[in-house]
Amino acid sequence: MTALLLLEQTLNGLQFGLMLFLMAAGLTLIFGVMGIINLAHGSLYMVGAFAAAAVAGLTGSFLLGLVAALAAAAMMGAIVEITVIRRLYDRDHLDQVLATFALILIFSEGTRWLFGSFPLYLDVPAMLSGAVSIGAFSYPLYRLAIIVMGLVVAAGLFLLIARTRIGIRIRAGESDREMIAALGVDISKLYTIVFALGAALAGFAGALVGAIQSVEVGMGEPVLILAFVVIVIGGIGSIKGAFVGAILVGLTDTLGRFLLPIIFTAFMDPSAATAAGSALASMLIYILMAMVLIFRPTGLYGSA
Amino acid sequence: MKLKSLMAAVCLSALATAGAAEGLKVGMITTLSGGGAGLGIDVRDGFMLAINQSGRDDVEVVIEDDQRKPELAVQAADKLIQAENVDVMTGIIWSNLALAVAPAAVAQGKFYLSPNAGPSQLAGKGCHPNYFNVSWQNDAFNEAAAMWANDNGVEKVFLMAPNYPAGQDMIAGFKRFFEGEVTEEVYTKLGQTDYAAEIAQMRASDADTIYFFLPGGMGISFMKQFAGSGVDKTVMGPAFSFDQGILGAIGEAALGVKNTAHWSKDLDVPGNAEFVSSFQEAYGRLPSLYAAQGYDTALLLLSAMEKADVSDTDAFRAALKEADFQSVRGKFSFGSNNHPVQDILMREVVKEGDVVTNRIVGVAATDHTDAYFGDCNM
Numbered sequence: 091m092t093a094l095l096l097l098e099q100t101l102n103g104l105q106f107g108l109m110l111f112l113m114a115a116g117l118t119l120i121f122g123v124m125g126i127i128n129l130a131h132g133s134l135y136m137v138g139a140f141a142a143a144a145v146a147g148l149t150g151s152f153l154l155g156l157v158a159a160l161a162a163a164a165m166m167g168a169i170v171e172i173t174v175i176r177r178l179y180d181r182d183h184l185d186q187v188l189a190t191f192a193l194i195l196i197f198s199e200g201t202r203w204l205f206g207s208f209p210l211y212l213d214v215p216a217m218l219s220g221a222v223s224i225g226a227f228s229y230p231l232y233r234l235a236i237i238v239m240g241l242v243v244a245a246g247l248f249l250l251i252a253r254t255r256i257g258i259r260i261r262a263g264e265s266d267r268e269m270i271a272a273l274g275v276d277i278s279k280l281y282t283i284v285f286a287l288g289a290a291l292a293g294f295a296g297a298l299v300g301a302i303q304s305v306e307v308g309m310g311e312p313v314l315i316l317a318f319v320v321i322v323i324g325g326i327g328s329i330k331g332a333f334v335g336a337i338l339v340g341l342t343d344t345l346g347r348f349l350l351p352i353i354f355t356a357f358m359d360p361s362a363a364t365a366a367g368s369a370l371a372s373m374l375i376y377i378l379m380a381m382v383l384i385f386r387p388t389g390l391y392g393s394a
Numbered sequence: 395m396k397l398k399s400l401m402a403a404v405c406l407s408a409l410a411t412a413g414a415a416e417g418l419k420v421g422m423i424t425t426l427s428g429g430g431a432g433l434g435i436d437v438r439d440g441f442m443l444a445i446n447q448s449g450r451d452d453v454e455v456v457i458e459d460d461q462r463k464p465e466l467a468v469q470a471a472d473k474l475i476q477a478e479n480v481d482v483m484t485g486i487i488w489s490n491l492a493l494a495v496a497p498a499a500v501a502q503g504k505f506y507l508s509p510n511a512g513p514s515q516l517a518g519k520g521c522h523p524n525y526f527n528v529s530w531q532n533d534a535f536n537e538a539a540a541m542w543a544n545d546n547g548v549e550k551v552f553l554m555a556p557n558y559p560a561g562q563d564m565i566a567g568f569k570r571f572f573e574g575e576v577t578e579e580v581y582t583k584l585g586q587t588d589y590a591a592e593i594a595q596m597r598a599s600d601a602d603t604i605y606f607f608l609p610g611g612m613g614i615s616f617m618k619q620f621a622g623s624g625v626d627k628t629v630m631g632p633a634f635s636f637d638q639g640i641l642g643a644i645g646e647a648a649l650g651v652k653n654t655a656h657w658s659k660d661l662d663v664p665g666n667a668e669f670v671s672s673f674q675e676a677y678g679r680l681p682s683l684y685a686a687q688g689y690d691t692a693l694l695l696l697s698a699m700e701k702a703d704v705s706d707t708d709a710f711r712a713a714l715k716e717a718d719f720q721s722v723r724g725k726f727s728f729g730s731n732n733h734p735v736q737d738i739l740m741r742e743v744v745k746e747g748d749v750v751t752n753r754i755v756g757v758a759a760t761d762h763t764d765a766y767f768g769d770c771n772m
Contacts, residue, residue: 095598102590199427207431209614209643214622221624228597230622233590302619303587304611304643307431312585347591351580364579368557372583 107340108240122327132310138293163293325392
């Protein structure tokens, strides 16, 4: 029983980590290539969830909702890049933080204006609902599907960056943006594409998670904070770092919440152990981040 | 000419005194934007419905948004008290905000009518003659749920709540009356959205019932994930995770869940059916228990206005204490600490046509009063 519980918790950690990866990949790509700190990344996650909920509600098809989430978030990302972000490349990070923070407020109130203050309904598609059982072990099918989709997207992203022309340009843009502009690459078009790609990943994560969480205004900000923790651990600008960091954070958080109270019970009375264990568990990923920064100040895969 | 202006001045001053003598100004601070705005909007709409239905034009309501932030609530309270000079304050949803605003407001001679939050501090040592709670003390729904659990064969319970004062209060309230065994007690992070780790523990636990308090979005997330997990245990909780605004977002995943509340839209008492239909007509949605509380708060205020003038503080306070109004929850009176004495119902989530909603299955506690009135010297 305990081994099964541990296996289930490990899968939970993996699933949480892969969701974080979808968020963190866009964030780190945008920062690495364009040098922009995008606080509004969480809002694009929210846009994805709301678009999925609205379209799935209208058509009854979760798949169409997912497509709508990708399209809406990518489009929103492109619009934001062209109208706002483009003016911030030469400014310092403080101006970028200020402007993208303003975008959070605009997105939140805009969403409330469009959809109202009450959470929206978005359910897991019937095909993926319920749990799968293998012997004594059972696990929600939808969470397994999220793990699979997360891995597929991660693999696709690696191939895109490593094997395609656009990937070459993105990597070139990371190392020297003046030089690739001089080589005749339309840098502003490249930036719009990268931003829209990052936004689409966030919107995709929002739609996937929206089916098992609350689709409401402000849902993006808690995830945004975790995504920042992930890219700091992984090394800013590194997709590989984002992947390793996200899995680390996902496993640490999930297993910490589960194991710490149990460990504390060994030398404390149960109610004190629960309180101390859950308090420490909520700090665990920040402690992990601090440890990583002590030994590798640029993150696991970051370059100085 | 002189006579004319003299006359005008007399008329004006008469008008002014008439306004001061009969009118009443209400300051409402509630959550209208940000997370949890649905609750504040429901309280406001319920309150304004009763005011509009009364046909009185001498009640002025000034509404401020606190965005669920204590510092904004305090600023809004200062503005309402000093600049607007309101007579009565109301509206706050969250316990931590109520603790920041209500004691200061009553200390400055204002009345405060709580349409939602009921922190234990204000029911016990911190009680005040001008503070009236028209909703519930935080522990009440949980105490009633424990009584119902004792009577209905619940033996082993898995408890879960966010790790913050209201969460701990709710669990303490349940444990105060529950006679069975508590197998696990889990406190989660406030605002947590993924409950996979906790659900795995539930699967491994030998409890027969899950009892949880997770207000707002947290409850939506948990219920959706629990429904997909295949864990087969009874689910119970206070009504805050199964309210009308939330059920729409959870959908059928919530069907069959038992939850405690003082009100339900199918409660058969005079005035309730009219309240439900007029609320639906005015706002195009079913009322929630927050809307019912807002409505009752306004009815209480109006009943006191019939009996006394707010400028006569002692008479107005006595009129409020009588609670001489037809509450949409039926029986309603104030205990010695100005907190409600009322029945707590057990409801079940059901589907009516296309709408997921609650229906009453029984009374969990009769004439329930809070556990703190002994500490109140009033």
